[in-house]
Amino acid sequence: GQQVMQIPQYQHVQEGEDFTTYCNSSTTLSNIQWYKQRPGGHPVFLIQLVKSGEVKKQKRLTFQFGEAKKNSSLHITATQTTDVGTYFCCTGANSKLTFGKGITLSVRP
Amino acid sequence: DAGVIQSPRHEVTEMGQEVTLRCKPISGHDYLFWYRQTMMRGLELLIYFNNNVPIDDSGMPEDRFSAKMPNASFSTLKIQPSEPRDSAVYFCASTYHGELFFGEGSRLTVL
16 A cells, blocks of 8 residues: 655754655655644644645645655744644555654744 | 544553444544554554445454444444553544544553
8 A cells, every 4th residue: 555654753943943844655646635633632634635746835834745746745834832743644545544654843932 | 513432532451351442433424444553653544444344454453453333323443352562542533535534532551
């Protein structure tokens, strides 16, 4: 099945800094979804990308699907303490949805 | 809708005991997934159902694990016998067209 990798697993930023993380695959992906899990919570859907080169924005978050559909990025502009949590990318073929290991973001106030 | 409902939220049991986790998906969703989350292995897909039929159980770690979905509004994940390495948070999620809705999870501790 399709698999995705997220490296590193942890990142620390100063509040107000920008943050970018990537999700990579060795194979062409049919789609990418991004989820956010707050500490002690459950994953919550953020966005789905399907088309090559697709870019979607949600307030300070920008999501992009690579032209070759083998990677995706999540960019947060001017991080805030509310952005703390673990961000997962997820992909699936035939509805078998599998997740990357996630990146845990901490924000220093 | 109340969302995906899981029970129990917390379970502490002793090694060798049977554990049953329960899930009520969102009404109208035709896919149901069971995931296990640990620090070491992240979110692992255990099994998923479509219209109550198990589609892929290749992620179920051992024969000690079993899952059923007797109807569209209920699923169980059973571990028998439980072992300390089964300690994890178990999430149930449902979807209709791609976006997964997760329950709040069942945190299992096996002593």
